[in-house]
Amino acid sequence: MTPHPADRDGAVRDHAAEVEAALAVLAGDLPLPLRVAAADQVTDDDHDDDVDGDTPTARLLLRRPDHQPDHRGDGAGLGGGPRWPAPDGSLGRLWTTAEGLVVGLGAPPSGGSEAPATEPWLVAGDAAGRCLDRDVVVVLPHDGTDDGTDDGTGDDAAVEALLCGLGAGAAAARLGLERRPAPGGVPRVRVPEALLPAARRGLAASAAVHLARLVTCAPPGVATPAAVAAWARSGAEAVGATCEVLDADALRAGGYGGVLAVGAGSAAEPRLVRVRWDGRPGSSGGASGPGAPADLVVVGKGVTFDSGGLSLKSPAAMQDMRSDCAGAAAALAAVLSLAAQRAPVAVEALLPLAENLPGPGATRPGDVVRSRSGRLVQVLDTDFEGRVLLADALTDACASRPRLVVDLATLTYQAVVALGQDVGALLARDGSAAAAVLDAARRAGEPLWRLPLADRYRGQVDLGWAVRNHPLADSGRAITAALFLDAFVPPEQPWAHLDVAGPSWRGDASADGATGFGVRTLLELARALGGPPER
Template identity: 60%
Template sequence: MTSTDKRDRAAEIAAAADAVVTGIGPVTVDAGKADRGIAFVPSVPTGGWAPHVRGDTLLVALGEVPTAETARRAAIAAGARLRSGDTVAVSAPPGLTGPVVDGLITGAPAETTLLVDEAQLPDALRGQLAADVARLARLLVSAPANLLTPSAAAGWAARIAENAGLTCTVLGPDEVRSQGFGGLAAIGGGSWDGPYLVTLDHLPETGGPEVALVGKGVTFDSGGLSLKSPAAMQSMRMDVAGAVTVLAVMAGLRRAGCAVPVRAVLPFAENMPGPGAARPGDVVTAWNGTEIQILDTDFEGRVILADALALAADAGPRLLVDLATLTYQAEIALGPEIAAVLARDDDAAARFLSAGARAGEPLWRLPYDERYLDQVKTPSGVRNHPLHDSGRAITAALFLGEFVPRTVPWVHCDMTGPAWSGDASADGATGFGARTLLELLT
C-alpha cells in the first residue's frame, strides 16, 4: 500500500465518521415526492422476491412475512440498481421503513436522494443512522493493519469522541502496564506499536453508566509466539471488529438522541511475536487481581477482554455487553451468518436477542454452562486455553465470566462468522453488531 493509498483510506474513514456525527452522508434522506419510486411490497411475484421494473416504479417483493433482515437485504440489492444523482420516492410496509432505507443507502451510489412521506421521516432517518454507523464500522474493520495500528485506533477514537461529544480517556503502553492491565500489556508486548486502552463516555455528567460496552480490539493477530499458519493470518485484520464496531456506535449516540448513560471500554493491541511477546506458560495479573496463565498466545482475545471487562464491570452498569471475534467454534456451530450469544442472566440475554431481532441481525443463544468451568480454572486463577478441542465457544465465555461479577448482568456476543464476508483480499467487513447495539441503546 502506498502512502497515497493510506491517505485515501484515512480520508474515507474520516468522512464516514463525520457522516455518523452530522447526518450528512453520501445519500440524502428527506420528506417529499418524486416522479420515480421504489415500492417494497410483501407479496411474492412469480420468480421470487427479486426486483421488477414497471414503468417508473421499481417493485421489490419482500416475501409474505418480511423481517427487518430480509427487508434490508432486498433493499441493498435494489439500491445497487440506482445511479448516482437519482432522486426516488420510497415506500415500505409498516415498520420496515428504517431497514429499507438502511439497505438502500448501503447499496446505493453516492449523490442519491431518497424521499419518503413526512410521517415516515423519523423511521427513515433512523435507518440512515444505522447505515452510516455500519459503514464506519466496515471501513475501520477492513482497514489494513498497517493503517489501523493500536495507536492509530486510539487516535481515531479520540478524534471521533471530540466530534461526537464523548468524554475520552486514552492509556498508552506505559500506562497500561503501570496501571495493572496485565493481560492487555502481555498480548500487546510483542509489537513495536504497544497496547492502548480507550474509555469513552456518553452523557458522563449523569453519573455512572447504565450500559457498558466492551469490544475486542486486536488490530492484527499473528497468533504471537503460538504462530498461526500463513493462510490463517490473511484475514486477521478483522480481529479488531468488536472494538471498532462499538466505537462506531458510540459515535452515533448523540445523533440518535440516546438518553442512556453509556460507557465503552476498548482495548487495542497487535498480537505479534516480537521481543516483548508473551510466552506460552507465562502468568500475568489482570486489572481485577486475577491471575491468568497464558498457555496459548493465539487465544489472545479473551486475555485483553479480561482487563476491559473487569474495568467496565467496576462501574456497576445495569447491563454489560461485549462484542468479539473470539472463537471459530462459534462459526462452526452456527455457520458464517449467525452470531453466538452467551449470558448468565436470562433477562439480559432476552433484551439483547430482542434488539438483534429488531435490527435484523441473526443471533442465537448458546448455553453458558458451568459444568466446563474446570477447563479454564487453575488453583490460582484461570488459564486461557481449556486443554480441550470441543466446546470452546462456551469455555471462552466461562473464562470471560471470571472477570464480571455475578451482580452485573452481562452478555457476550461471539460474532466471528458474520463479522466478515468473502475472502481475505476483499474489504469484507460487514459492520455486524452495530445495528443491534443501536437498537439496544436507542
C-alpha cells in the same frame, strides 16, 4: 461489501482519509450519501414519475418471491437500463424494469425462524443502495397495514432497516468520493410522511454501520492501535463525547496485564480507549458524574491484527485477520452515533486495542500474567488472545456497576461451527440480560442465537489459582471462552457476551468484507434502556 482498490479516478485508496470522512459524516460535518423526504402514500397501482412536481422520481419496489411486478414493456428501468429476467424476489437481488428498480426481500420468515423479520429489509437496502443515483420513492409490498413479516414488526422497523441498508450501501458505492459533490446532488429517498422518523433513524444508523465497516476493513498497517485510538478521540470530540486513551505506560501503571501481554510482541504498542456519552437530563454530555453508573457499557475486542503470536496461525488463516477488531469498531461506531444523535442514555465504549505478533518480548505459551482484576491468567496458547485482552476491559467496565455490560468479539471459530456464518452467538448468565439483547437484535435485523453458559465446563478454564486461556479440549470452545470472561465479571453484574466471528465478515481476504454486525443491535439496546433520541 465489494472491493474498492481505487477510487473512481483511479487514485490509490487512502483508508485513513475514508475513516476520517466517515467520522465527519456521522458527526454531521459532511452530508450523508442519501436524504429522506416525505411522499404521498404510493401504492403498486401508482405510476406517477413526478411525485411532488419538482423532481423526476423513480420507484424502488420491494418484492417477495410470490409478489412480482409486471415486467413487460421496453425494459427501460432506473436510468434506462437493459431488460433483465423477471424478478423472482430472491433476497438482495436487483432488477430494472419499466416500473423502476426492483429489489428482492426473499421469502417471509417462517414461524419460529431465528431470522429477524427486519433482516431482509436491511440486506435488500444494502444491495439497492449501491446503485442509487437519483431520487426514488419507496413502494412497500403491501396495502399499508401489514409489512408481511408475520411477527408484528410493522412498517416503522422495516423502513428503518431498509434506510440503514440503503445508506450503508450508498456510502460504500461512493468510497473515495466523500469530499466531492455528488453528481446531480444527493439522491432523495421518499417514504410516506408517517414513516419519516423511522427513515431518519435508519439513515443515521447507516453512518455508524459504514464507519464500523471502514475501521474493520482498513489494512492493519493503517488501523494500528494508536491510529484507532486517534480516530476514537477525533470522533468523540466531533460529537461531544469524552474520550480517554491509556498508552502503554499508563497500562503498565494501571496493572492491565492482559492487554499488555497480547501486545507484547509488536512494535505498535497497545492502547485502551474509553469513550463516554451521557445524554440523560441534567448531565453534561460525555461526563458521567459520580454515583451515576452508565446504562450500557460495551466492550469491543480490538485486535488490529492477529498472527496468533508465538502460537502462529497458518498463512491462510492470517489473511483476513484485520477483521479481528470488528467488535471494537462496532462498539465505537454505536457510541459515537448515540452521542451524535444526542440520545438520552448513558453509554460507554471500552476498546482494548493490541496487535498480536510473535516479535521480541512476545508472551510465551505457559506464561502467567496478572490481570487488571488481580486474577492470574495462564496463557497456554497465544492465539487465544481475545479473551485475555477482554478480561482487563471487562474489569473496568464493571467497576461502576452499570445497568448492563455487553462485550462484542470475533472470539471463536466454534461459534461459526455451531451457528454458521450468518448467526452470532449470545451467552449470558441470566435470562433478563439475554432477553434484552435478543429483543434488540430482533428489532435490528441482526440474527443472534443463545448458547448455554454451561457451568459444567468451568473446570476446563478455572484452575483455582489462575484462569487459563485454553480449555485443553477441542469442543465447546465458544462456551469455555465465555466462561473465561465470566471469571472477570462480578456475579451481581448483568452481562452478555456476543461472539460475532461469523456474521462480522463476508467475502475473501481481499474484499471490503466487514458487515458492521452488532452496530444496530447496540443502538436498539441503548434506545430500549434510555428512551428515544431527541429530534
